[in-house]
Amino acid sequence: MSETVAFTNLGSLTSTGRDPDKIAIIDLGTGQERRFGYRDFEQQANAVARALTARGLVRGDRVAILSANRFEYLTTVHGIMRAGLVAVPINFKFPAATIDTIISDSGAKLVFCDAPRLDRAPKDLPRIRFDGGFVDFIEPGPFAALVASPGEPAMFLYTSGSTGRPKGVVLSHQSHIWVVEQRVAAQDMSRNRFLVAAPLYHMNALAMSQLAHAAHATVILLPQFTAQLYLRAIETYRCTSLTAVPPMIAMMLNDKERLAVTDLSSVEFLRMGSAPVSLSLMQAIRRALPKAAVTNAYGTTEAGPVVFRTASGSIAAARDVGRLSASKGAGAADR
Numbered sequence: 001m002s003e004t005v006a007f008t009n010l011g012s013l014t015s016t017g018r019d020p021d022k023i024a025i026i027d028l029g030t031g032q033e034r035r036f037g038y039r040d041f042e043q044q045a046n047a048v049a050r051a052l053t054a055r056g057l058v059r060g061d062r063v064a065i066l067s068a069n070r071f072e073y074l075t076t077v078h079g080i081m082r083a084g085l086v087a088v089p090i091n092f093k094f095p096a097a098t099i100d101t102i103i104s105d106s107g108a109k110l111v112f113c114d115a116p117r118l119d120r121a122p123k124d125l126p127r128i129r130f131d132g133g134f135v136d137f138i139e140p141g142p143f144a145a146l147v148a149s150p151g152e153p154a155m156f157l158y159t160s161g162s163t164g165r166p167k168g169v170v171l172s173h174q175s176h177i178w179v180v181e182q183r184v185a186a187q188d189m190s191r192n193r194f195l196v197a198a199p200l201y202h203m204n205a206l207a208m209s210q211l212a213h214a215a216h217a218t219v220i221l222l223p224q225f226t227a228q229l230y231l232r233a234i235e236t237y238r239c240t241s242l243t244a245v246p247p248m249i250a251m252m253l254n255d256k257e258r259l260a261v262t263d264l265s266s267v268e269f270l271r272m273g274s275a276p277v278s279l280s281l282m283q284a285i286r287r288a289l290p291k292a293a294v295t296n297a298y299g300t301t302e303a304g305p306v307v308f309r310t311a312s313g314s315i316a317a318a319r320d321v322g323r324l325s326a327s328k329g330a331g332a333a334d335r
Contacts, residue, residue, distance in 0.1 A: 007180065008173075010155075012082050015216060019040070020039035024213065024219065025218070026221065028229075031141050047079070047139055048073065050139040051137050051138045051276075052142050053143075057109055060086065061109050062156065063108060063112070064106060065113070066086040068116070069199060069223050070198050070221070073130070082146065087155045087156075088103075088156045089157065091201050097253040103121075104122075150174065195242050196222065197224065197229070204274055230248070230252050231252060233257065234264055242270045244271075244272055246296075249270070250281055250284075258331055268293065269292060272295070272297065274296075
């Protein structure tokens with residue numbers, strides 16, 4: 001059990017009292033390995049917050065992000081929220097018309113993007129390229145994160161469930177801070193290395209990254225999921241914690257040739273969600289990751305990261321997702 005930390009802004013989850021030189025992110029999203037310490041993370045998130053404020057954006061304004069996974073994505077999300085603005089991560093795989101509709105519906109005043117997504121960002125809004133003008137845009141220096149008011153929005157995530165057009169879900173600072181605080185209090189995760197390959201516009205990856213920052217752990221960040229990249233990252237970086245949707249794990253296990261020659265002994269935790277886990281898949285996971293504590297979670301974007309989860313270590317029936325774990329006091333069990 002670790003000491004409970006009280007956070008006041010979802011964009012400011014790191015602790016200045018802990019080792020600032022510890023590696024926060026190992027970013028593989030740009031085709032080469034880039035390593036960033038917690039000092040680097042803090043400085044860039046503050047620089048984003050300062051730049052947005054200097055540009056005239058005011059508390060409650062929305063800022064969109066249209067990019068693949070990369071270090072700058074995470075620092076920008078945190079910088080947006082530190083400034084009291086609302087982060088709007090967007091699924092860049094949506095059709096261009098849907099992206100336009102989401103950005104218009106959110107009321108975004110500015111869009112951060114990467115080069116491959118530049119042409120999909122509306123041309124009538126300021127566009128800041130992570131791999132272009134981003135360095136010139138940000139303003140280095142200190143920034144005091146705004147203290148979030150009760151119920152104040154931190155993020156809009158757009159979701160359509162299984163049908164319909166995407167609709168914006170308003171997520172407050174407090175809702176996600178509460179989850180982070182419960183999990184940090186329940187378990188010391190500072191030594192963990194979290195492998196994140198799901199897209200950061202999705203709750204699965206975004207919530208796990210936020211948790212890692214609060215725990216002062218290290219995130220191994222992939223640009224996207226492929227079985228080859230995933231297996232290589234586990235072995236190369238000795239990842240201890242995996243977060244994934246079940247189809248990702250199934251694809252990894254189906255790559256039997258690579259699986260047979262890859263050392264997965266570092267994996268201690270596997271957390272899945274967003275899709276059913278069959279009994280056969282759970283049994284295959286047990287064979288491949290015999291030391292790992294496995295949980296399967298069910299949640300909705302509207303309700304926050306987790307609503308139900310399986311008991312850690314159990315082999316659940318295909319339809320089971322476990323007991324309710326999202327009420328106050330249940331966080332210690334939800335890890």
